[in-house]
Amino acid sequence: MNKTAIIIPSRLDAIRLPNKPLELINNKEMILHVYEAAKKTNTDEVYVATPDQKIIDIIKDYGGKAVLTSSDHQTGTDRVYEVFKNQLGSEPSIIVNLQGDMPNIDPKVIRNLISYMKEAKCDIGTLASSFSSDKEIADENNVKVAVREKLANNQFGKAIDFFRTDTKNHKNYYHHVGIYAFTNKALVRYVSLKRSKLELERKLEQLRALENSMIIHVGNINASPLSVDTKNDLIKVKQIMEKNE
Numbered sequence: 001m002n003k004t005a006i007i008i009p010s011r012l013d014a015i016r017l018p019n020k021p022l023e024l025i026n027n028k029e030m031i032l033h034v035y036e037a038a039k040k041t042n043t044d045e046v047y048v049a050t051p052d053q054k055i056i057d058i059i060k061d062y063g064g065k066a067v068l069t070s071s072d073h074q075t076g077t078d079r080v081y082e083v084f085k086n087q088l089g090s091e092p093s094i095i096v097n098l099q100g101d102m103p104n105i106d107p108k109v110i111r112n113l114i115s116y117m118k119e120a121k122c123d124i125g126t127l128a129s130s131f132s133s134d135k136e137i138a139d140e141n142n143v144k145v146a147v148r149e150k151l152a153n154n155q156f157g158k159a160i161d162f163f164r165t166d167t168k169n170h171k172n173y174y175h176h177v178g179i180y181a182f183t184n185k186a187l188v189r190y191v192s193l194k195r196s197k198l199e200l201e202r203k204l205e206q207l208r209a210l211e212n213s214m215i216i217h218v219g220n221i222n223a224s225p226l227s228v229d230t231k232n233d234l235i236k237v238k239q240i241m242e243k244n245e
Contacts, residue, residue: 004114005045005092006038007083009076010100012052016229021055021100023234025241029058030228033103033241039064040107043114045088048100049079074195075205077180081191094118095187099178104241105225113181113219116156122217123186124209126159128174129224136175137167141229143178143204146170151220159216162204174220178227180206186214 010021010031017023021031031048038046048059051071059066067087073079080097084090094117096110109127117125128145131137137144143164147157150172160170167173182190186209196211198204209216226237 003044003088003092004094004096005047005084005088006041006043006096006098006110007080008034008038008046008048008098008100009079010034010048010050010052010055011079012054014101014229017231017234020228020234021050021052022058023228025103025238030103031055031058031100032062034098034100034105035059035062035064037103037105037107038098038110041110041114043096043110045092047083047087049083051079077187077205078191081187084187090184090188093184095182095184097180097182099227101228102178102225103228104237105177105179106221106223109177109219109221109223109225110179112154112221113179116217116219117181117183120183121156122158123183123214124190124206124216125156125181125219126206126216127177127179127219127221129177129221131175132224140164141227141233143176144170144173145176145218146173147218148172151218153220153222156217156219159206159210159218161210162202162206164202164204174218175224176218177221177225190214 023030048066049069056066067083069082146161196208198207
C-alpha cells in the first residue's frame with residue numbers, strides 16, 4: 001500500500017529542557033504547533049507517539065491522534081516504529097519521523113521530502129540548511145551533516161557523516177534538520193540493528209544507519225526550523241513565531 005505516515009515522537013523528560021513539549025508559544029503548546037504542521041501536509045496518517053499521558057490529552061483534546069507508547073524506548077525512532085507496527089499494521093510505505101521540538105517547521109519542506117522519498121533513491125531522507133553564522137557552527141547543539149558534493153537549494157545529496165564538532169574534517173557540511181523519512185523496509189531494518197559505536201559516542205541515532213551501510217540522502221532547504229533543545233532555543237523560536245503571528 002502506497003500510504004505515508006508522519007509519526008511525531010515526543011516525551012516530557014528531556015535532560016536539557018524538561019517538559020518542553022508543553023511550553024507555550026503563542027498560547028499553544030509546542031507539540032501542537034508540530035502536529036498542526038504535520039496535518040497541513042495532508043499526509044494519510046499523522047500520529048504523536050509518547051509515553052506521557054499529558055501529551056496524549058493535549059493532542060486528543062485538539063482532535064488529533066496520539067498513542068501511548070512504551071516508556072522503555074531508547075530512541076525516538078523506536079517509538080515511531082511501535083506506532084508503525086501496532087497502530088498502522090506496518091502498512092505505510094513511507095514513514096516520517098518528525099521531531100516534536102520543531103514548532104516552526106514549514107509543512108512545504110515535509111511535503112517535498114515525502115515527494116523525494118517516493119522516487120526510491122535512498123533508504124532514509126533528511127533535510128539540512130546553510131549556517132547563518134560562525135556562532136551557529138560552533139554550537140554543539142547544532143548537529144552538522146556532511147555530504148559529498150556542495151548542495152544547491154532543494155537539491156539532494158548523499159550524507160557521509162553527522163557530527164557536532166570537528167568541522168575541519170569535512171568540506172561540505174550543513175545544519176542538520178531533525179526529520180527522517182524512512183522507506184518501510186529501511187525502518188524495519190534500522191530498528192533491528194544494535195546501537196552503533198558512533199551513535200552512542202556522539203548521541204546521534206542516524207549514525208547507526210550510516211555505520212550499517214544504509215543510504216541517507218540530504219535535501220538542502222532555504223529555511224532553518226529551530227530544534228528546541230535549550231532554554232535559549234525556546235526564547236529564539238518564541239521571538240520568531242510571535243513576530244510572524
